[in-house]
Amino acid sequence: MPTLKVGYRDLCSMIGKELPLDILSERLFMMKCGVEGVYGDEILLEVTSDRPDLLCSEGIARELRGLLGIEKGLAKYKVAKGDLTIHVDESIRNIRPYIAGAVIRGLKLTDDAVRQIMQLQEKLHMTYCRNRTKVSVGIHDSDKVTHRLTYAAVPPEEIRFTPLDEESEMNGYEILESTPKGKEYGWIIKGFKAYPLLYDSEGKVLSMPPIINGVITQVTPETKNLLLDVTGTDMKLVNFVNNIIATSLAERGGLIESARIIYGRSKVLTPDLKPNIMKLNIKYVNDTLGLKLTAKRVAALLRRMRYNVEVNSDERLTVFIPAYRADVIHEIDLVEDVAIAYGYNKLEPLIPSTFTIGAERAITRLSRKMRDLMCSLGYLEVINYIMTDKASLSEKMNLPPQEVVEVANPLSLDFAVLRNWLIPGLLNFLTYNKHVSYPQRIFECGDVVHIDRNEPTMTVTRRRLGAVSCDYKVSYEEVQAAVYSIFKNIRLEGWSVERVEHPSFIKGRVASIILSCREIGFLGEVHPQVLENFGIENPVAAFELDISSLTEITCNSKESP
Amino acid sequence: MVGSMSTMRENEIRILSILRDIGGKARLPDIVEKSGLQDSAVMRAVLTLSNRGLVKVNEKETVMVRLSQEGTTYAHIGLPEIRLSSTVRYLGGEASLDEALSKARLGDIEPSIVLGWLRRKGLGEILRRGGSVYIRSLGMGDSDPDEVALRLIYSKGEVPLEDLKERFSQSVSRLKERNLLEMHRRVDREVELTPEGLSTPIPSVEVSKTVTALTSEMIFSGRWRNVELLEYDVMASPPPICPGKKNPYAEFMDEARRILLAMGFDEDEGPLVEAEFWNFDILFQAQDHPAREIHDSYILKYPQRCRLENRVLVERVKRTHQDGWITGSKGWGYRWDESIAERLILRTQTTAVSMRHLASHKKPPVRMFCLSKVFRPDVLDPKHSMEFTQLEGIVGDKGISMRHLLGFLQRFASTLKLGDVRFKPGYFPFTEPSVESYIKHPTLGWIEFVGAGMFRPEVLKPLGIDFPVIAWGIGFDRLAMIALNLEDIRDLHSRRLDWLRDRPMW
Incomplete structure (x- = not known):
């Protein structure tokens, strides 16, 4: 979840009411924010990722004013017709086709205001704009350029301007290669023959989206009026971002002037702050929340969430949705806002009256029995990770490379594949405990994953029981006795043991356990080469049983206990 | 000690003669091995002998160094400041603090601590420019002695502190300060005969009628009447038992x-290996949702794709993402791609x-x-x-x-x-x-x-x-x-x- 910093005093002044910090925290907790920490005047907040409009103190204050009843219904913003025109050139169509903009006049750029704008821009970039790929924002000093702009794709060698934070003019290639932002975001446009560029009628460059602004329109303490450019690959998102920033700045007292965007023959005015409209069924609200609210009450609650509402009947409302609310796509989203305004803490918890009997899985039941038996046999239960290193499963076990599930993006080679058997993990455990007193008898009951092309997911998860016994002296007989006793106690019949060869075990001291022509496990004394590979200095006897097979077989053969 | 102080017990006699046989001096584990007795029995006997002035126990301490869990992790993945420095180099020698920290994936470590080490080791410097903070890489950090020491200790499991003194004394104190090392004292005990122990006559085993274990033969034959059953030190600790039990x-x-x-x-x-379809798409998580990026889910090198068999369901999910289908929703408004839904991942x-x-x-x-x-x-x-x-x-x-x-x-x-x-x-x-x-x-x-x-x-x-x-x-x-x-x-x-x-x- 995105986090942001807001000033306590700044927030209170935006709310228009001095709220004690604990009450403010409580209020924030009951909306989609939470206080993570307080450092002097600064509050660190966490905001859920569905609400990009709450990524600044302006947006939070707007929401709080509603919840506190200070100001209800749609926030009113005047959009004046401005002189800003942006011609969108045909060349940009397949690169980053959409742009929106606005001019904000008369804004007092206090430290708080600047910090919040910068933070809003940064947080939007990171979250809603998907790291600038979908949308990116430039904020400029509006008075440094003419207001007749062109948005076009220009070959990198023809681009020439001084980017923000740089000393001299650069071309498009140089910007991608040698500026920090170029290195970070260059990959978004590197593949194109021409890069997006926004420039005025005198050729002054405002920005090279989504990488960097030009130094010429840099916002300074002397800046009086701001110009926004919002570009991207998704028109809906571009407009939401433009609306969020423009209305936030208006909350601080700025006057919004629209920009005329010209796409060939069609023209649009941005920002377009006309509310979206949705119908809301009162029964749906009450059924979902378990309440009995009247239409009037629901309408009042929605107004506190800054919607305008018309009550059509006892059954239905028409809801007018603020143009900065990108998250409302279904009636259910309005229902949640009703619940927030009502207060989650006021919803009385209920237990359903329907009676059901829970059943555990057969495999859980059998696993538990086998774990109980293992404990009685003196083995200690351990739990290893399912992710492991590739070498432990095969090479270190004296086996040829095996087909295992392998992740493409491991963060450590120790956890790069899924185990396909348990004994290697148990041997690793022994390696780590060489200095602990013997005998060491441990077991694990856990999942392994095998490749299986007949399964829709190409794999099959199997429950296994694995055990190792390590001491100055151990024997095949010891684990054999354990296995036989387990089978006897779970009433398994008709199984047999067959001599096999298995490179992980000593020749002639390893056997496979067969049931219904199927191998359901194996046991033996671990090969000294394997012990050497794991750095284990005492002999080890081990066994592993496939509980999944046992469950399938026992469940089919004896339904009644 | 309650019991027969005057007579010598079988175990004491055995230990005394072992010590004589091997030159009057032996390490405790050697005595255990030679005598075939339990650790605790040997300890008890040695204690009695020492109380009677027949042997002397010398203790020698060695400080052993071993990695803490944290230290083991760093032995695998590298120290955070080294990872940060190489991330910065990878990003071109200079990078914004936020980016470098997030790309280096330092997890929960306090950034100021990592930056502190970065500076102390001369691996990088911190620059402030236009309200943002940058890191510039200075050194390679490839053969950082702290990391070399970590890996060395890791490879041996446990190392006497003495052995590290010469090459790594500074690293050891730094790593210790960072709680990456654990030290413990290993006590080696050596048992030595005193002049008295050397000269005292060793009684033959049958000297005493005191018997330690009551046997079935004694009960059967009635011989128990003629022997004295040794009184135990009932307050002494028993050997530990490690029962089989479940993991907490x-x-x-x-x-x-x-x-x-x-x-x-x-x-x-x-x-556990699941199709993105079941893990994300059916849950209405848009295909470009951040949770689906490789930073947040494990994608597979092998196997990579699966078959989506329920065609009706696939079609409905596709429509729901695109335009909301009949769900009453606006949907996400993008072109849904089945080949993304077919990708296999580890279930998130x-x-x-x-x-x-x-x-x-x-x-x-x-x-x-x-x-x-x-x-x-x-x-x-x-x-x-x-x-x-x-x-x-x-x-x-x-x-x-x-x-x-x-x-x-x-x-x-x-x-x-x-x-x-x-x-x-x-x-x-x-x-x-x-x-x-x-x-x-x-x-x-x-x-x-x-x-x-x-x-x-x-x-x-x-x-x-x-x-x-x-x-x-x-x-x-x-x-x-x-x-x-x-x-x-x-x-x-x-x-x-x-x-x-x-x-x-x-």
């Missing part, structure tokens, strides 16, 4: 299962299991839980793990509402004795309304305990479910850590045998 984490899982079964929930499970949420369950249980009431593993890319450290357990539950029925959701969460918390619960609005892509629930921890304050909500119509309609379904997912490991009083998440998968042996049952 597994026991806690069993407990949670019991509670859910008692609350009427059926248990279910699904594949057990909600995938709920979806598979609902796909095959379309008649109300439905009550299911799943307690199982999920995976997300992370570096293993005290607070993060690449695999962890989730406890998922769903309840679907006609007339189910959000108040029932709160009711279940409250009941579950009270059964587990987790104390007060409070609820706040949350966000999950597949539920609306969404709830985060917090519990009051005695020392940590309010902590998040569960994420929950009611499945969105965009999730239920394509599955053909026409009744409301409430759902919740608990980060079970955190709960387990609270219940088991653990502070390091790695202790849930502890590899320390002595620790597991010593821990009382849950």
Whole structure:
């Protein structure tokens, strides 16, 4: 979840009411924010990722004013017709086709205001704009350029301007290669023959989206009026971002002037702050929340969430949705806002009256029995990770490379594949405990994953029981006795043991356990080469049983206990 | 010592003669081996002999150095400042602080500490420019002596401090300061005959009529009447027993299962290797949702793709994403790509299991839980793990509402004795309304305990479910850590045998 910093005093002044910090925290907790920490005047907040409009103190204050009843219904913003025109050139169509903009006049750029704008821009970039790929924002000093702009794709060698934070003019290639932002975001446009560029009628460059602004329109303490450019690959998102920033700045007292965007023959005015409209069924609200609210009450609650509402009947409302609310796509989203305004803490918890009997899985039941038996046999239960290193499963076990599930993006080679058997993990455990007193008898009951092309997911998860016994002296007989006793106690019949060869075990001291022509496990004394590979200095006897097979077989053969 | 001080017991005689045989001096483990006696028996006998002035026990201490869990992690993945420095180099020698920190994936380590080490070691410098902070890389850090020392200790398991003094004395003190090393004293005992012990006549074993063990032969023959049964030191400690027992984490899982079964929930499970379709698409998570990026889910090198067999469901999900289908939603408004949905990943949420369950249980009431593993890319450290357990539950029925959701969460918390619960609005892509629930921890304050909500119509309609379904997912490991009083998440998968042996049952 995105986090942001807001000033306590700044927030209170935006709310228009001095709220004690604990009450403010409580209020924030009951909306989609939470206080993570307080450092002097600064509050660190966490905001859920569905609400990009709450990524600044302006947006939070707007929401709080509603919840506190200070100001209800749609926030009113005047959009004046401005002189800003942006011609969108045909060349940009397949690169980053959409742009929106606005001019904000008369804004007092206090430290708080600047910090919040910068933070809003940064947080939007990171979250809603998907790291600038979908949308990116430039904020400029509006008075440094003419207001007749062109948005076009220009070959990198023809681009020439001084980017923000740089000393001299650069071309498009140089910007991608040698500026920090170029290195970070260059990959978004590197593949194109021409890069997006926004420039005025005198050729002054405002920005090279989504990488960097030009130094010429840099916002300074002397800046009086701001110009926004919002570009991207998704028109809906571009407009939401433009609306969020423009209305936030208006909350601080700025006057919004629209920009005329010209796409060939069609023209649009941005920002377009006309509310979206949705119908809301009162029964749906009450059924979902378990309440009995009247239409009037629901309408009042929605107004506190800054919607305008018309009550059509006892059954239905028409809801007018603020143009900065990108998250409302279904009636259910309005229902949640009703619940927030009502207060989650006021919803009385209920237990359903329907009676059901829970059943555990057969495999859980059998696993538990086998774990109980293992404990009685003196083995200690351990739990290893399912992710492991590739070498432990095969090479270190004296086996040829095996087909295992392998992740493409491991963060450590120790956890790069899924185990396909348990004994290697148990041997690793022994390696780590060489200095602990013997005998060491441990077991694990856990999942392994095998490749299986007949399964829709190409794999099959199997429950296994694995055990190792390590001491100055151990024997095949010891684990054999354990296995036989387990089978006897779970009433398994008709199984047999067959001599096999298995490179992980000593020749002639390893056997496979067969049931219904199927191998359901194996046991033996671990090969000294394997012990050497794991750095284990005492002999080890081990066994592993496939509980999944046992469950399938026992469940089919004896339904009644 | 109660008992026959005047006569010598069999074990004492045996040890005295062993010492004479091997030149009057031996290490304790050697005596144990030669005598074939238990450690504790030898210790007891040596103590008696020493009390009688026949032997002298010399103790020698060696300080041994070994890696802490943290140290072991760094031996694998490298020290954070070295990782940060190489990330900065990889980013071109200079990078913004935020970017470098996030790309270096330092997890929960306090950045100021890492930066402190970076500077102290001359690996980089911190620059401030235009309100932002940058790091510039200065050195290579390839053969950082601290890292060399870490790996050396790791490869040997345990090293005498003495052996590190010459090459690594500074590294050792730095690593110690960072709690990456653990030191413990190993005491070696050597037993030496005193002049008296050397000259005292060794009695033959039959000298005393005192008998240690009562045998069946003695009972059968009545010979027990003619012997004196040795009196024990009943207050001495017995040798330790390590019983077989269950893992505390597994026991806690069993407990949670019991509670859910008692609350009427059926248990279910699904594949660990899952199609993105079941893990994300069916949950109405857009295909460019950040959770689907490689930073947040494990994608597979092998196998990579699966078959999506339920064509009707696939078509409905596609339409729902694109334009909302008949769900009443606007959808996400993009072109849905089946080849993305076919990709295999390691399951990142057990909600995938709920979806598979609902796909095959379309008649109300439905009550299911799943307690199982999920995976997300992370570096293993005290607070993060690449695999962890989730406890998922769903309840679907006609007339189910959000108040029932709160009711279940409250009941579950009270059964587990987790104390007060409070609820706040949350966000999950597949539920609306969404709830985060917090519990009051005695020392940590309010902590998040569960994420929950009611499945969105965009999730239920394509599955053909026409009744409301409430759902919740608990980060079970955190709960387990609270219940088991653990502070390091790695202790849930502890590899320390002595620790597991010593821990009382849950």
